[in-house]
Amino acid sequence: MASIKDVAAEAGVSVATVSRVLNDHPSVSADARARVLAAVEALGYRPNAVARSLRTDQTRTLGLVISDVMNPYFTTLARSVEEEARALGYSVVIGNADERPDLQDHHVRTLLDRRIDGLLVSPTDGGSPLMLDTARGGTPMVFVDRWIPGVDVPVVRADGRAAVRDLVSHLYGLGHRRLAIIAGPAATTTGSERVEAFREALAEYGLPLPDAYTGQGDFQAESGRRVTDAFLDLAEPPEVVFAADNLMALGALDAVRARGMRVPQDIALAAFDDIPWFVHTDPPVTAIAQPTGELGRAAVRALVDMIEGRPPQSVTLAAHLVVRRSCGQPAPTPSEQPPATNRSLS
Structure with a gap:
């Protein structure tokens, strides 16, 4: 993954000049600006990554990309994420992937460009190069519910x-x-x-x-x-x-x-x-x-730990069976049989 030094070398300018261009500072000449932007494009460098590495403040904003906002499970998950984040002093911006990898990556890019402090994702598939680049680039990130094997970020999930x-x-x-x-x-x-x-x-x-x-x-x-x-x-x-x-x-x-x-x-x-x-x-x-609310809260806590410099923990919670009537009902045992009704024949 290209670094800010790579962009500076490609454009023939200093790292400080790259930073000024990416932050839209007016002191850069038109020629230098054009060369920096061309280098960014050629190297596939993400301006938001530069801004993140150079800034000393935080936006106090988390990004959440869920798989399908129409699914009540993810709606509940998003609500618990928002509640826990608010309790810890953070806001949440949500993107709905609609079970589409292309929409997932679109929302991830958009959230990164908004200079979020960290990212929660329920991946729609396991083959997104953007996810790999984001994790390797140092963005604080936690997978919730689903995960991508081989990507070294904390995972908060239920074991069913x-x-x-x-x-x-x-x-x-x-x-x-x-x-x-x-x-x-x-x-x-x-x-x-x-x-x-x-x-x-x-x-x-x-x-x-x-x-x-x-x-x-x-x-x-x-x-x-x-x-x-x-x-x-x-x-x-x-x-x-x-x-x-x-x-x-x-x-x-x-x-x-x-x-x-x-x-x-x-x-x-x-x-x-x-x-x-x-x-x-x-x-x-x-x-x-699944313990949906607790999953959302645990995911936020793990992400905030990463952002604030504490070691994050992966969390696995247990799912449980809720028996209702859609599969049939067991025959009652003798003790469960209704009492006989005594009726007079007179």
Whole structure:
């Protein structure tokens, strides 16, 4: 990654002159200004990185790039980030990537140009060169919920493996044996990790996960509808559809209802990422809940530690299963049977 000295050498000027150009100081000649800007362009140097390295003050502003503002999980996450940042004396500027890597990088560039003090990101994929450059360039950065393997920044996330095992145990106890999953994008850590956890949990019960029962979604409702339709068209459709996020679960529910089928009588449904809406659906949806608020608060604390010179800590919290009625209900034990009603025949 080019440095300010590289720009100065390329333009044939001093480092101080580069700094004045990038800060729009009027004392630089037109010729020197043109040479510096040409060098910046040729070397791909980021002016905001220069400004950050030279300034002694802080903007007291954090950047947050979330994967999808329409997803209630990320809305809750953003709210907790904003609340914790405000409590620590920082403001937050939010960018919505809409699950698109190009929009993610656009927001990251924009936030860096606004001279934020640090950056929180939930990456939409694992292949962004900009993320690598930003981390290596010294920008304080924390990954939240998702992360990019090999990028050396703190990660604040939830571990859902135990909760997925609890879900499979619950489903097995209800008598379900044909379990399918609507997976998230394999390029995201959460997408690949949830499929792996589901497969491992099934194996513990001697259950397979056939290719036909693994549908590729994109964390959007439409993909949940599409994949569920494909499951229901199989000669032997699954007994359970597990959606790896809440929006895909809502899409799955739409697909089931569009066929006049009932949950859980005709097919069971479960989701990763619990949301308030799930208690209001009919039936309420069984889901794996993440400690979303605490994740947001922990991510802010880790980032502020970096900004203020304290050693940051990665944080892993546990997700947990919330059982509702969308997968069926266990048969009551004798002690749970309703009392017999004595009626007179007279």
